[in-house]
Amino acid sequence: MTAPSAVDPQSDPILPLTLHGPEVSYFTGKLEAIIRYLELPYRRVAGGPVEMAGPTGVAQVPGLELADGRWLTDSTPIIAWLDERYPDAAVIPRDPVLSFLSRLLEDYADEWLWRPAMHYRWDYVEGAEHMSRVLIDEAGRHIPLPGFVKRHLIRTRQRTLFTKGDGVSAATWDHVERIYLDSLAQLGAIFAKRPYLLGDRPSLADFGFFGPMFRHFAMDPPSARIMRETAPAVFEWVARMWNARRSRTGGDLLGEVPDDWGPILDAIGSAYLPYLCANAEAWKTGQSRFDVDIEGAPYRQIRTARYRVWCLEELRRHFDALDAPDRDRLRPLLEAHGCWEPLWRVKEPASGVDPERRVPFAGGASMTGVASSAAKKFYWRPAVSGRRGA
Numbered sequence: 546m547t548a549p550s551a552v553d554p555q556s557d558p559i560l561p562l563t564l565h566g567p568e569v570s571y572f573t574g575k576l577e578a579i580i581r582y583l584e585l586p587y588r589r590v591a592g593g594p595v596e597m598a599g600p601t602g603v604a605q606v607p608g609l610e611l612a613d614g615r616w617l618t619d620s621t622p623i624i625a626w627l628d629e630r631y632p633d634a635a636v637i638p639r640d641p642v643l644s645f646l647s648r649l650l651e652d653y654a655d656e657w658l659w660r661p662a663m664h665y666r667w668d669y670v671e672g673a674e675h676m677s678r679v680l681i682d683e684a685g686r687h688i689p690l691p692g693f694v695k696r697h698l699i700r701t702r703q704r705t706l707f708t709k710g711d712g713v714s715a716a717t718w719d720h721v722e723r724i725y726l727d728s729l730a731q732l733g734a735i736f737a738k739r740p741y742l743l744g745d746r747p748s749l750a751d752f753g754f755f756g757p758m759f760r761h762f763a764m765d766p767p768s769a770r771i772m773r774e775t776a777p778a779v780f781e782w783v784a785r786m787w788n789a790r791r792s793r794t795g796g797d798l799l800g801e802v803p804d805d806w807g808p809i810l811d812a813i814g815s816a817y818l819p820y821l822c823a824n825a826e827a828w829k830t831g832q833s834r835f836d837v838d839i840e841g842a843p844y845r846q847i848r849t850a851r852y853r854v855w856c857l858e859e860l861r862r863h864f865d866a867l868d869a870p871d872r873d874r875l876r877p878l879l880e881a882h883g884c885w886e887p888l889w890r891v892k893e894p895a896s897g898v899d900p901e902r903r904v905p906f907a908g909g910a911s912m913t914g915v916a917s918s919a920a921k922k923f924y925w926r927p928a929v930s931g932r933r934g935a
C-alpha cells in the first residue's frame with residue numbers, strides 16, 4: 546500500500562509553480578517533465594541563468610518559483626524535495642538499493658551525457674545554426690546587435706565553455722559520440738522489454754535520462770536523425786515521458802535491479818566515476834583545468850567543476866545513509882560493474898558545497914563551473930517582449 550501524500554496538491558500553498566528557463570534547456574526540460582508527471586499546475590517562463598543568480602544564488606536554469614515566494618535551484622535536489630512532498634507518486638524507488646542506483650543513473654545522465662549533448666548541439670553547423678537562432682529569439686532579442694552577430698557570439702560562447710573548451714577535440718570526438726550511441730543502444734535494449742527504465746511507470750532514472758534525450762538529442766538535427774534512424778524505441782520513450790501523468794500512467798516498478806542496467810553501470814564504472822575522481826583530485830590540488838584519459842580517450846584541459854566534486858560526495862552520502870544489510874546487498878553489485886573502487890578512491894574531496902544542507906533552497910554551486918560573478922560577461926537575458934526573428 547502506498548503512503549498518503551504529505552501535502553494535498555489541491556490546497557498546497559506552493560502551487561502554482563513558475564518554472565524559469567529556456568524551452569531548449571536540458572535541465573529545464575528534465576524538471577518540467579516531472580512537474581507534468583506529478584500534475585502540478587505550472588507555467589514556464591523564459592529566463593536565462595543570470596536572472597536566477599539573484600533569487601536562487603546560482604547562475605543556472607531552471608529556477609523554480611513557488612507560489613509562497615520561495616525559489617529552488619538544481620533539478621536533482623528539487624526532485625528529491627518534490628518526492629518527499631508528494632510521496633505517493635514514489636518517483637524515487639522505495640527499495641534502498643534501487644533508490645541508490647537510480648540516483649547514480651540520474652547523476653550519470655545529468656553530468657556525463659552533458660558533453661555529448663553540447664557537442665551534437667554546437668559542433669555541427671546544422672545544429673548550431675538552428676539552436677543559436679532559437680536561443681537568441683527566446684533570450685537575446687534585447688541585445689543591441691545584428692542577429693547574425695548575436696548568433697555567432699552565442700555559438701562561440703557555447704563551444705568555448707562546453708565543447709572545444711571542455712575537452713572535445715579530434716582525439717576525443719569519437720569517444721564523445723560513442724557515449725551517446727551507447728546510451729541509445731542501452732536504452733533501446735531496455736525499452737524492448739518494458740516502457741520505462743524500471744518498469745511500467747517513470748521513475749528517477751527516466752527523468753535523469755530525459756534531460757539530455759528530450760531537449761538535446763531528440764531535438765538537435767544531427768543527434769535527432771541518429772535517434773530516429775537507429776533507436777526509434779528511444780524516440781518513442783521520449784514522447785511517452787512527455788505525455789506521462791501519474792493519474793493515468795499506472796503500473797509498478799521492478800523489485801530487483803534489472804540485468805539490462807548492467808551496461809549503463811559498466812559505463813559509470815569505466816568512464817564517469819574515473820572522471821569524477823580526476824575532477825575531485827584537480828579540485829583538491831587547486832587546478833582550474835586538468836587532463837584525464839577516459840577509456841583511452843585523451844581529454845585535455847577540461848574544466849574542474851566544483852559542483853561535480855559535490856556530486857561524488859552526494860553519492861557517498863547516500864551510500865553511507867543505507868542500513869548495513871542494504872549496503873551489503875549493494876556493494877557486490879557496484880563491485881561487479883567497476884563502480885565500487887572509484888566511488889571511494891579520492892580521500893576527502895571536500896567540495897565545501899552546501900555544508901548546511903540548504904540546497905535546493907539556496908544555491909550550492911553551478912554545474913558548469915562558471916562563477917556567478919563572471920556570469921554577466923557570458924550570459925544573455927530573456928527578451929521582455931518582441932516578435933520572433935531577431
Ligand SMILES: N[C@@H](CCC(=O)N[C@@H](CS)C(=O)NCC(=O)O)C(=O)O
Binds near residue numbers: 570604605607620
Ligand atoms: N545541476 C543543475 C544544472 C543546471 C544547469 O547547468 N543548467 C544549464 C542549462 S541546461 C545552465 O544553466 N547553464 C548555464 C550556462 O549556460 O552557463 C540542475 O540539475 O538543475
